[in-house]
Structures are given as structure tokens and as C-alpha cells.
Amino acid sequence: MPVLVITGTGTEVGKTVTTAAIAATALAAGRSVAVLKPAQTGVGPHERGDADEVARLAGAVTTLELARYPEPLAPGTAARRAGLAPVRPREVAEAADKLATEHDLVLVEGAGGLLVRLDDDGGTLADAAQLLDAPVLVVASAGLGTLNTTELTAHELRSRGLDFAGIVIGSWPNEVDLASRCNLADLPMVADAPLLGAVPSGAGAYPPADFRAAAPSWLAPRLGGDWSASAFAVSYAS
Template structure:
């Protein structure tokens, strides 16, 4: 898995923190890691972006952005409004492939969901993943409404013949409600893929040393962690009827 594309089912669901957790776990396992953010939106030139946040939390990773736009909008819209050149899928694929020659693992963190547009021609993160032949990890919220968005994302990946690596819950609450607990069982079923982790709510606020120590415990062995999906389901999931 030299390149792993990380997408979400929407915005503000913990994608950057999950990316940092994967990076930290891979680093702890002895891998060299690069993080590529194709399009950073809603951030001024002097502000820290998502790739910087991954570096702060995870440790010594190579961080790269391809473009930065000031408006907090979809990349294609933000590029158009700013008058700056858009990022295109082949730009993402070329940058990730180059980083993969120099690192054991390249994490490509998208903006929002899988089909958010990069350019006026409709290029998306899914197109970049296809050019790379890379698996896609889906970050999903824990609560009510997540099943529909996760299944739609999984269906789109299958329609494009892209590999769905699995699903990670981006922010697991300290007091999950019934829908959230049921989703532990239902998410992998609707996605047709394994649940590969659950990152506790608020972990982005941990001191970096603590974040790096704890990160492998939030992710399954496939993501260089120690998290046990079945144990989590028994402990946190809702009891099944019948």
C-alpha cells in the first residue's frame, strides 16, 4: 500500500485527525510517511493547513500541499473565485507517485467527500485514486445519517472499480446514543468493507506525544494499529435483537 487515499463522507468529520493517526501508527511501525493535501481551502497563506496539522500531531512526516485557496469552499469553486489555477487529478497523481518513490507510505487527504470537484472539468479525488490505482479509506461520522452517506460513497467506489480499503469512524463520542451504537454493526454492512478503526472524539486536542502513543490503539492492524474491531463491537455496539 504505497499510496492510500483518504476521503470522507462529508466535511468536519475528523478526516485530518484520522490521517494523522494513520501517519503516527505507520511511523511507529517504522515506515517513512508523506502526507499530500491536493487542495487546501479556507486558509490564508500565513495559516496552518491540514497537512501542517498532521505533521504537528503525527511527527516527522513529509507534508506537501499542491494549492491553497482562501475561501472555505469546494476546491473548484475556491480556485475560480480566487483566480488561481485549479488542481487537476493528474497533478495529484503525479505528486503522490513522486512522493511514493521516496517514502514507504503516501497519504493523500481529500477535501470533503469523494466527488468534491477540483476543477471546472469535474475532476475529483476519485479520478486521482483511479490514476494511482490506490485504495481509498473512507472516514465516516458515528451518528444518525452516516449509513446513507457511507453506502453512497462505497457504491461510487465500486462503480469506478476502486478498492475500498475500509471505514474509520472519525469521532467516536464518549457517550454514544442508540443510533451511534447500532452503527458499529451497520457501517461495515452498508459499506461492504471492514471497520478499520474508531478515533475518540477530541483527540486532535491531545498533546502530540500522547496522540502518537495512543494512535495505534484507534486503528486496525491493516492501518498499522492494534485496534480490535470485534472487541470494540462487543464493548460499544448495541445489543442485537433476537
């Protein structure tokens, strides 16, 4: 898995912290890691973006942004409003391929969900994943409403013939409600894909050393960790 594309079921579901956890786990295993952010929106020229946050939490990763737009909008819209060139799927694929020649693992973190537009021609992260022939990891929320958005994302991945690697819950709540407990079984069922981890809520605020030490315990073996979906579900059984 030299390239892994990371998308979400929407915004604010924990993609960046999940990306950092995967990067930290790979670094701990002695792998070299690059993080590619095709389009960063909603930050100024000298502000920290998502790739910078991954590096802060995970450690010595190579980071690359292809474009940055000031307004917190979909990349295609933000590019148009700023009068700047958009990022196109082929550029994303070419950049990821180049990074993969120099690193053991390349993590491509999208903006928002799978079909958020990168340009006015309708190019998306899904198109980049197809060009890369790379597996796609879906970061989902834990609670009520996540089943619909996760199943829709899974349906789109399969309709395009993409490799759906699995699901990570990007922010597992400190106080677990009934919906979240039930979703531990229902998410993999509706998506027909494995649950590959659960990142605790607030993990992005951990001191970096604590984050790196804990990250493998949040991720399943396919992502380099030692987390067990079945054991996790049992611990929250009611």
C-alpha cells in the same frame, strides 16, 4: 500499500485527525511517511493547513500542498473565485507517485467527500485514485445519517472499480447514543467493507506525545494498529 487515499463522507468528519493517526502509527513502526493535501481551502497564506496539523500531531512526516485557496469552499469553486489555477487529478497522481519513490507510505487527504470537484472539468479525488490505482479509505461520522452517506460513497467507489480499503469512524463520541452503537454493525454491512478503526472525539486536542502513543489503539491491523472491530462493538453492546 505505498499510497492510501483518504476521503470522507462529507466535511468535518475527522479526516485530518484520522490521517494523523495513520501517519503516527506508521512512523512508530519505522516507516517514512508523506502527507499530500491536493487543495487546501479556507486558510490564508501563512496559516496552518491540514497537512501541517497532521505533522504537528504525528511527527516527522513530509508534507506537500499542491494549492491553497482562501475561501472555505470546494476546491474548484475556491480556485475559480480566487482567480487561481485549479488542481487537476493528474497533478495529484503525479505528485503522489513522486512522493512514493521517496517514502514508504503516502497519505493523500482529500477535501470533503469523494466527488468534491477539484476543477471546472469535474475532476475529483476519485479520478486521482483511479490514476494512482490506490486503495481508498473512507472516514465516516458515527451517528444518525452516516449510513446513507457511507453507502453512497461505497457505491461510487465500486462503480469506478476502486479498491475500497474500509471505513474509519473519525470522531467516536464520548457519550454514545443508540444510533452510534448500532452503526458499529450497520456501517460495514451497508458499505460491504470492514470497519478499520474509531478515533475518539477530541483526539486532535491531545498533546502530540499522547496522540502518538494512543494512535495504534484506534486503528485495525490493516492500518498498522491493534484495534479490533469485534472487541470494540462488544464493549458498546446494549
